[in-house]
Amino acid sequence: MKSPIFAANWKMHHGPSDATTFMRSFLAHSPRRSDRTVLIFPPALSVAAVVASLHERQDVLVGVQNIHWEDKGAFTGEVSAGIARDAGARVALVGHSERRHVFGETDEETALKCAAAARAGLTPMLCVGELLSEREAGETAAVVLRQLHAGLSRLEPGQLTSLAIAYEPVWAIGTGKTATPDDAATVHAVLRKALRELAGERGAKVPILYGGSVNRGNVSELLAARDVDGVLVGGASLDATGWSAIVGS
Numbered sequence: 001m002k003s004p005i006f007a008a009n010w011k012m013h014h015g016p017s018d019a020t021t022f023m024r025s026f027l028a029h030s031p032r033r034s035d036r037t038v039l040i041f042p043p044a045l046s047v048a049a050v051v052a053s054l055h056e057r058q059d060v061l062v063g064v065q066n067i068h069w070e071d072k073g074a075f076t077g078e079v080s081a082g083i084a085r086d087a088g089a090r091v092a093l094v095g096h097s098e099r100r101h102v103f104g105e106t107d108e109e110t111a112l113k114c115a116a117a118a119r120a121g122l123t124p125m126l127c128v129g130e131l132l133s134e135r136e137a138g139e140t141a142a143v144v145l146r147q148l149h150a151g152l153s154r155l156e157p158g159q160l161t162s163l164a165i166a167y168e169p170v171w172a173i174g175t176g177k178t179a180t181p182d183d184a185a186t187v188h189a190v191l192r193k194a195l196r197e198l199a200g201e202r203g204a205k206v207p208i209l210y211g212g213s214v215n216r217g218n219v220s221e222l223l224a225a226r227d228v229d230g231v232l233v234g235g236a237s238l239d240a241t242g243w244s245a246i247v248g249s
């Protein structure tokens with residue numbers, strides 16, 4: 001994935017019909033660019049609609065917001081990495097803060113999911129981020145490092161370079177409170193150092209995205225911050241015109 005990476009997390013918005021309408025408008029407003037990566041995480045049931053709308057635009061990548069860690073079996077309601085890959089996804093979000101804090105996903109589950117994604121040929125995008133109380137207690141670096149090491153613990157050494165990290169401070173998600181570019185750069189530097197220690201210079205090249213109340217007004221200054229290789233956008237990615245403007249920043 002070429003940096004900067006512009007990733008849209010639609011969360012539980014845009015069913016297949018809306019997704020098709022969105023993509024028509026977005027593609028009309030966003031010419032192909034070779035100097036960046038555009039990635040869309042629709043709800044699982046809308047992945048096929050987004051993939052179908054991209055038949056002439058292989059430059060836009062599609063991902064899933066979550067996967068199960070088993071390859072197949074009696075897990076009603078779940079989607080495996082292999083099924084996601086077969087549907088056209090290339091990336092899997094793992095450990096998004098809503099998975100952790102609304103659905104109780106554990107560090108161990110994020111490790112299993114990263115391994116399952118890699119096994120199926122999907123790029124895992126591991127999300128890390130601290131709660132407001134953890135930030136106020138001075139624990140930000142310890143929390144994101146724990147999540148990083150745990151989440152990557154089941155990857156083979158050779159898989160440690162085919163991944164992405166998203167730093168999303170929980171207090172900045174959907175709240176309108178954005179980390180300052182300096183806040184983001186500080187945490188990204190901690191993550192970069194850890195990735196270098198884990199996998200050398202190739203590990204240091206793993207893209208690290210920032211997410212949390214990113215919008216048209218703040219995207220450029222966040223992308224200009226040191227060690228910020230992209231953005232993961234929730235609310236501001238839901239409108240095709242607004243998302244085109246962000247991607248064109």
Ligand code: 13P
Pocket residue numbers: 009096168172173174175176211212213214232233234235236
């Ligand atoms: P918002 O951009 O709505 O704050 O959401 C961020 C996010 O969770 C992206 O994964």
